[in-house]
Amino acid sequence: MKKITAILVSALLVMGMLVTVSGCGKNAADNQDQEKVLRVVTEAGFKPFEFKENNEFVGFDMDLIRAIAEAEGYKAEITHMGFESLIPALQSNKADCAIAGMSIDEERKKSVDFSTPYFNAGLIIAVQKDTEGIKSPDDLKGKRIAGQVGTIGADACNDIKKQDPNTTVKIFDSVGEAFMELEKGGIDAVINDYAVTYEYISTTGQGKTKIVGDVFSADDQYGIAVKKGNKQMLNVINDGLEKVKASGKYDEIYQKWIKQ
Structure with a gap:
């Protein structure tokens, strides 16, 4: 009786192992089918560059990162948070x-790694439509000025205050x-950055600002940031960006969003 019981137990164990292996194989296949x-x-x-419209993230950067992700076999999952976060x-x-x-600046490069530059930026000054006597950063000394937290526009404001x-x-x-x-x-x-300021005064601020x-700061360039030392992800971003540029998709995105 014990012998028969032992045989039955062994058979059940083998069947259990087969089911487990079969299940594992199915999960692995499912994982392979899942989009990264x-x-x-x-x-x-x-x-x-990035804003919300009809509850969707849209803009130059949003189209670009989705194109980069697609070129590398990924699906971009985008989350909004404060710039400092x-x-x-x-x-x-x-x-x-x-x-x-x-x-891309030296201070940020201490904390993250950047992709190859994808956009040449630069700063510009915006004032109310009737303002006279302001043409350059020097004209802003002693004035009330503003920028966005964490940006080179804010840095430029603080440099003027130092002077x-x-x-x-x-x-x-x-x-x-700020606007x-x-x-x-x-x-x-x-x-603020020229392209963003131009967009604003051409739309929301039209007739109110100029x-x-x-x-200035014309050598300013945008980059896509990854965790410091994450070479694998940096390679994914750079490779995708290169493919997007080579395909002509980058030029298409630029023409769609950047009006100067």
């Missing part, structure tokens, strides 16, 4: 990459808030 996800973070208040999200592995009109302590600097969480303050007369000027002077 590229976790992207952005600050969606930087039109025309983007790099910490990479460092804590909550995201694979960040794209948000982020300028003239009588300058008042206001830093806003989004560039839209609203300008329209209300709470500040004299906004320093661009003055020439573009």
Whole structure:
């Protein structure tokens, strides 16, 4: 009786192992069929690069990162957060990459690695439509000026204040808030990226604001950030960007969003 029982137990164990192996094989196949996800973070208040429309992330950067993801066999999963939270999200592995009109600079390069540059930017000054006497950063000394937190526009504001302590600097969480303050007369000027400022004064700020002077910090370039040392992801982004440019898709995206 014990012998028969032992044989039955052994048979059941073998059947169980076969079911387990079969199940594992099915899961592996399912995983292979699943689309790889590229976790992207952005600050969606930087039109025309990233903003929300009809509850969808749209703009130059959004089209670009989706095209890069597609070229590399990924699906882009985009999340909005404050600009200052983007790099910490990479460092804590909550995201694979960040794209948000982020300028490549030496300070940021200490914390993240950047892709090859994908956009030549530059700064410009915006003022109220009737403002006279402001044409350059030197004219902003002693004035009330503003920029967006974490941007080179904010850095430029702070540099002017260093040159003239009588300058008042206001830093806003989004560039839209800075422009609203300008329209209300709470500040004299906004320093911000040229393409974003041009978009604003051509749409929301039309008839209320204007661009003055020439573009400065013209060597400023945008890059896609990844966690420091994540060479695999950096290679994915750079390879995808190269494919998007070679296919002509990049030029198509540029023509769609950048109007200067």
